[in-house]
Amino acid sequence: MPTSVRLPNEYEQRLDYLAKQTGRSKAFYIKQLIMDHLDDLEDVYLAEQRLEQLRQGNDELIKGDEFWSGLDVDDKVS
Template structure:
C-alpha cells in the first residue's frame, strides 16, 4: 500500500553532489525514484535519531543530578518485590 498524497508534506533537502549522484544511480538501476530512497532513508533512521536525542537529554539530567541512576542489582531486587 502506497502513501496517499493528501497524507504527505513536501520539503526540500540539499545534498552534496556526490550523494545525489549516488542516489540517482541507485534510482536508475532499481527503477525507483530518488524521492522513494530519500523517504526510505529518513524513515529508517528517524527512530534512531529520536532515541539518540532522548538519550542525550537523559545523560544531561544524570550529569546535573536531576536523574537518579541505580545499579542492576538494585533494579532487579526492586523488580522481585
Template sequence: MLAIRLPDELEKRLDNLAKLTGRTKTFYARQAIERHLDDLEDLYLAEQRLTEICAGRSQPIPLEDVLKRYDLED
C-alpha cells in the same frame, strides 16, 4: 514537504540507484528516513536527557522504580 541538499557524491549515488531500479530518489530518501528515524530519536533524546542530568536540571530514575511502576518486576 521537505527539501534537502545533499553532497554531490551522495546525490549521484542516489540518482544512480533510482535510475537503475526505476524508483524515485524520493522513495529511497523516505525509506532511509523511516528506517533510521527511531534510532536518531533514541540517540538525540538520550543525549539531551544526559545533558540535563549532568547540568542538575533533571534526576535519573532508578531501574527498580521503572520496573515497579510498569509492573515488570520478576
C-alpha cells in the same frame, strides 16, 4: 508539510545513480531511509539530550526500586 533536503554532491550522485539503475524515484529511497532509521535516530539524539540535561543539573536520577515502587505493576510475570 513538505520538506526539502540538500545533500552533499557525493550523496546526491549516488542517489541519482541508484534511482536510475532501479527505476525508482530518489524520493522513494529518501522516504525508505527515514522510515527505516528514524527510530534509531530518535533513540540516539533524545538519549544524548537527556544526558546533557543530567549533566547540567536540570534533571535527576532515581534508583530502580524507587522507580518501580511508584508504578502499579504486579510482581508476577505471566
